Amino acid sequence: DTAVSQTPKYLVTQMGNDKSIKCEQNLGHDTMYWYKQDSKKFLKIMFSYNNKELIINETVPNRFSPKSPDKAHLNLHINSLELGDSAVYFCASSALGTDTQYFGPGTRLTVL
Amino acid sequence: GENVEQHPSTLSVQEGDSAVIKCTYSDSASNYFPWYKQELGKRPQLIIDIRSNVGEKKDQRIAVTLNKTAKHFSLHITETQPEDSAVYFCAASTGTASKLTFGTGTRLQVTL
Numbered sequence: 001d002t003a004v005s006q007t008p009k010y011l012v013t014q015m016g017n018d019k020s021i022k023c024e025q026n027l028g029h030d031t032m033y034w035y036k037q038d039s040k041k042f043l044k045i046m047f048s049y050n051n052k053e054l055i056i057n058e059t060v061p062n063r064f065s066p067k068s069p070d071k072a073h074l075n076l077h078i079n080s081l082e083l084g085d086s087a088v089y090f091c092a093s094s095a096l097g098t099d100t101q102y103f104g105p106g107t108r109l110t111v112l
Numbered sequence: 113g114e115n116v117e118q119h120p121s122t123l124s125v126q127e128g129d130s131a132v133i134k135c136t137y138s139d140s141a142s143n144y145f146p147w148y149k150q151e152l153g154k155r156p157q158l159i160i161d162i163r164s165n166v167g168e169k170k171d172q173r174i175a176v177t178l179n180k181t182a183k184h185f186s187l188h189i190t191e192t193q194p195e196d197s198a199v200y201f202c203a204a205s206t207g208t209a210s211k212l213t214f215g216t217g218t219r220l221q222v223t224l
Contacts, residue, residue: 030209031208031209033211035212040216041150041199041216041217042214042216042217043156043201043212043214043217044214045211045212045213048209048211050209055209056210056211058211090155090156094208094209096208097208098208099144099205099207099208099209099210100146100158100161101146101158101212102158103148103155103156103157104155105154105155106154106155
């Protein structure tokens, strides 16, 4: 299936831990994004990478570090997890020269 | 930065009726306006989009209108069906490889 995929789907962890979420797209897209959806369903951009280079970095705590090993992957590493990090994290991608973004299935992170 | 406002936050209609969701944006540089549908526990899925060089676009029961002067755009769903029940998000961006700034969402309930 051609798609944007994320692992894991669910992540439950304790405060203070470090965790990673992985995203892969096999659509041949050049740009990938991370969005956070909080408990009130607000969707907000966190980061964007274009062909492995960071192009958007919103006001996100530096405990969050995106990594793009190649243009098909954009991973999100979170250090020292806090209760307020609990949310659904969506990866998205778009093709070069286009503005349409396609979303992954989301990762529900719960910090206890 | 861009600010997108969306109304109403909840909308209940009877099956067969029409539903209208309205959004306003603040950044006159925004030129791409997608609408996403998000069912419970699922990813946002693009249902229709419009670019600033077009005033209206229709796809079967769904239509979107854009008023650039007033910085308004709206989603119209005709002949609503129970499967239209979901949260709908409007968004705005300034073009390719740009972040999407989302509205706060509208929960649409279609009752029998």
